[in-house]
Amino acid sequence: MQKIHLVSGGCGFVGRNMVRRLLKTTQDKVFMIDDLSIGRHPSQWLEDYEAEMILDLEVIGKEKRLYFWKGDFRNLLFYMRVNQRYIQEKYSIDFDRFSDVFHFAAIVGGRMKIEGDPMIVALDLSIDAEFFYWITQHKPERVLYPSSSAAYPVSLQSTDYAIALSEGDIDFNKNLGTPDMTYGWSKLTGEFLAQIAAKYYGIKVACIRPFSGYGEDQELAYPVPAIAARAAxxxxxxxxxxxxxxxxxxxxxxxxLDFIFLLLDNVSDGSAYNIGSGKLTSFLELIELFAEIAGYKPKIKPLLDKPVGVHSRYANMDLVTKVFGWEPKISLREGMERVYNVQLNHLKKLGR
Ligand SMILES: NC(=O)c1ccc[n+]([C@@H]2O[C@H](COP(=O)([O-])OP(=O)(O)OC[C@H]3O[C@@H](n4cnc5c(N)ncnc54)[C@H](O)[C@@H]3O)[C@@H](O)[C@H]2O)c1
Structure with missing residues (x-):
């Protein structure tokens, strides 16, 4: 039978990149969930978008391999708690269980949201609690939980004391420290639940701690595309x-995404691995790089009333290199040029 994967938060930045990758590199089906609170409707980011409906479910594409359920993931999790075969029965989709489950639905936002509205971000705890309960009942083949570098103790990231953060700096049997705001707390709790799901329920789970992920189609609320747009x-x-x-x-x-698939093939006990470059880049350096790409030398105007978060956050990639022999392929310059070109084209289209 054709495999079917689940991607929650599938219309957000990481989710839509994952959905496109799954559709491109496999022949499997993908069941995508998003409430579109932040995410964009698939008609905005899928090439040759076409869809038909089964009740309230969008079935997308010529091959009808992509399903889109629009709504709060917690509602769907509740329906599946009441009836494990809710999706299969309501939409007449024939499958036994999900193969890979990627759980990207979360209230994230940039620094403005993390510090400006911490209690809305704390709702991630409720999304994750329902999620982890569901996987212990549904028992998908493999689960990916995205934690974050925000789970690391902020005391290791200050102006006076900043180190490259190693996986062992979070140890549930020793010292946890204080993570970064409610966002970091929810991620740390999620990692703990992942380990419980693996140890007590036999679920195959892997966790990632991405540092500052960026890409061409990221929202302008994040620094990389925002700085690129202003440099353009x-x-x-x-x-x-x-x-x-x-x-x-x-x-x-x-x-x-490359690292996620490597991890799913190799990790099942809920443990977490860094995803970063191992290099610290200051925002001044980032602006300098974008200005160089744009071909000019601006003066810098610091905005001291804006939230900045911890002083220095960067990954120690030794464990990942040692265990998996993995390192990122895309250099800072190449990646930033890609983002810059997208923002420049956008400006040109607007005639500016
Ligand atoms: N992007 C990064 O660099 C990064 C770094 C560390 C961790 N992460 C984690 O990866 C995951 C995805 O991040 P992202 O950058 O794609 O964020 P995002 O905000 O772009 O995507 C999250 C998606 O979830 C959706 N959503 C939110 N609440 C929902 C709910 N209750 N029900 C259904 N959908 C809901 C939003 O509409 C959005 O489309 C998050 O868990 C985030 O914490 C991302």
Whole structure:
């Protein structure tokens, strides 16, 4: 029987890249869920979009391999809690269980949301609690839980003391520290639930801790596309949040997806691995790079009232290199050029 995978948050940044990858590299079916609170409707990001309906479910594409259920994932999880075969029966789709389950539905947002509305982000705890309960009942073949580098203790990322963050800096049997706001707490809790699901229920789960993922079709609420767009418009003076000396570890979405598949093939006990480049890049350096790509030298204007988060957050990739021999393929310059070109074309279309 044809496999069917589930992608929650499938219309968000990571989700839609994953859905496109699954459709491109497999012949399998994909069941995608999103409430479109942030995500974009598939007609906006799928080539040759065409769809028909089974009740309220969109069946997308000529091959009818993609299903789109629009709504709050918690509602669907509740329906499946009441009736394990809810999807199969309601929509007459014939399958036994989902093969790979990618759980990207979450309230994320940029720094503005993480610090500006922390309690809405805390709702991730309710999405994840329902999710983990469901997988222990449904027993999919494999599960991917995206944690985040925000789960690491903020004390290791300060101005005075910042180290490359190693997987062992989170150890449920020792010291956990304080993660980054409610977002980090929900991710840390999610990792804990992943380990419980593996140990007590025999579910095959792998967790990732992506650092700052970016890509061509990321929302402008995130720094990389926002800075690229402003460089394409030759902003001068160039505004930066805070001093700009704070740094992050940027990793391209294509590399993130490559690593996810490698991890699913090799990890099943709920343990978590970093996805980063291992390099710290400050926002000033990022602006310099984009300005160089755009071919000008702007003055810098710090905006000291904007939220900046921890000072320095970057990955120690030693464990990943040692265990999997993996490293990202896309260099910072190549990745940023790709994002820049998209933003430049966008500006040209707008006639600016
Ligand atoms: N992008 C990164 O660099 C990065 C880094 C670390 C972790 N992550 C994690 O990866 C996952 C995906 O992140 P993203 O960047 O794609 O975020 P995103 O905001 O682009 O995507 C999340 C999607 O979930 C949807 N959603 C939110 N609540 C929902 C609900 N209750 N029911 C159904 N859909 C819902 C949103 O509409 C959105 O489309 C998140 O768990 C995030 O924490 C991402």
């Amino acid at each position: 418009g030759k902003e001068d003076p160039f505004e930066v949040w805070g001093s700009g000396k704070q740094g992050r570890d940027f990793v391209h979405i294509d590399d993130i």
